[in-house]
Amino acid sequence: MPDSVQKVMPGSSDAARHRRDPVLVVDNLVVEHRNRTTGEVFRAVDRVSLRIDAGESVAVVGESGSGKTTLAMAATGLGTRGEGDIRLLGHSLATVSRRDLRRLRPEAQVVFQDPHGSLDPRQSVRSGFAELRGLQRERTSWITDAELLARVRLAPELLDRFPHQLSGGQAQRVCIARALLMRPRLIVADEPTSGLDVSVQADVLNLLREIRATTGAALLMISHDLAVVRSVCDSVHVMFRGRVVESGPCEKVFADPQDDYTRELLAAMPGARWRARR
Numbered sequence: 592m593p594d595s596v597q598k599v600m601p602g603s604s605d606a607a608r609h610r611r612d613p614v615l616v617v618d619n620l621v622v623e624h625r626n627r628t629t630g631e632v633f634r635a636v637d638r639v640s641l642r643i644d645a646g647e648s649v650a651v652v653g654e655s656g657s658g659k660t661t662l663a664m665a666a667t668g669l670g671t672r673g674e675g676d677i678r679l680l681g682h683s684l685a686t687v688s689r690r691d692l693r694r695l696r697p698e699a700q701v702v703f704q705d706p707h708g709s710l711d712p713r714q715s716v717r718s719g720f721a722e723l724r725g726l727q728r729e730r731t732s733w734i735t736d737a738e739l740l741a742r743v744r745l746a747p748e749l750l751d752r753f754p755h756q757l758s759g760g761q762a763q764r765v766c767i768a769r770a771l772l773m774r775p776r777l778i779v780a781d782e783p784t785s786g787l788d789v790s791v792q793a794d795v796l797n798l799l800r801e802i803r804a805t806t807g808a809a810l811l812m813i814s815h816d817l818a819v820v821r822s823v824c825d826s827v828h829v830m831f832r833g834r835v836v837e838s839g840p841c842e843k844v845f846a847d848p849q850d851d852y853t854r855e856l857l858a859a860m861p862g863a864r865w866r867a868r869r
């Protein structure tokens with residue numbers, strides 16, 4: 592196994608050792624889709640570059656349709672790959688061997704917006720974990736099911752529940768636990784709280800923050816909610832029509848936006864209120 596794909600035990604000193612290694616480097620990525628109505632091809636992601644180091648928390652914000660999810664899926668090798676270079680833990684997704692790709696895949700885990708839609712309705716929490724363990728025996732042997740649930744602040748009794756017996760917040764915690772089981776070096780959270788009651792949104796964000804701190808995993812947060820981004824991320828890329836129009840530390844971009852679109856976004860988004868509170 593290449594050095595860069597070696598294991599990092601959550602909470603271990605390895606987490607600190609890997610800080611500042613690039614986990615994900617996206618260079619000049621272009622992803623095209625075909626418009627379903629007109630049939631025209633358009634650039635959903637247009638020459639986007641970004642880098643996420645170990646332990647870093649980076650946000651991609653923009654209004655609906657700006658290309659955030661397409662970028663995240665391409666960057667983790669799950670969606671249309673497109674053109675340009677994507678390096679996950681130093682391996683170019685364009686040239687990596689199938690064998691190394693199989694080893695790399697678990698290193699990037701995605702948590703989606705709709706937790707119930709992400710879980711198999713016919714599987715209990717326990718059997719869902721068992722299926723993942725069957726796919727990656729060595730990788731997942733570091734923790735028991737009950738300990739895993741404890742990491743996401745869920746009681747062990749929930750192991751025998753089915754998705755429809757879980758609240759939205761509990762289901763999202765199960766999704767996060769499933770990601771955590773793989774000991775990923777990168778967690779992509781695509782609008783992880785958008786589908787949840789306001790009362791549990793903060794808990795889920797706290798959990799993501801905690802996981803990042805204890806495991807050293809990098810976090811790529813996709814969101815349209817600036818308040819969410821502000822509470823979790825160090826830096827932000829603002830996307831507009833497939834392009835990154837502004838990037839920088841959250842504090843700087845939100846307090847002193849340079850791009851007109853960023854300014855509009857700040858004015859239109861509920862999270863913009865935070866500027867007034869400062």
Ligand SMILES: Nc1ncnc2c1ncn2[C@@H]1O[C@H](COP(=O)(O)OP(=O)(O)OP(=O)(O)O)[C@@H](O)[C@H]1O
Binds near residue numbers: 626635653654660815
């Ligand atoms: N598989 C696909 N085929 C065709 N068009 C697509 C496909 N996936 C996304 N699109 C289109 O590409 C554009 C970017 O979509 P994307 O989902 O990446 O944006 P987004 O910023 O994540 O938006 P949202 O927050 O609504 O998910 C949109 O116009 C969308 O309709």
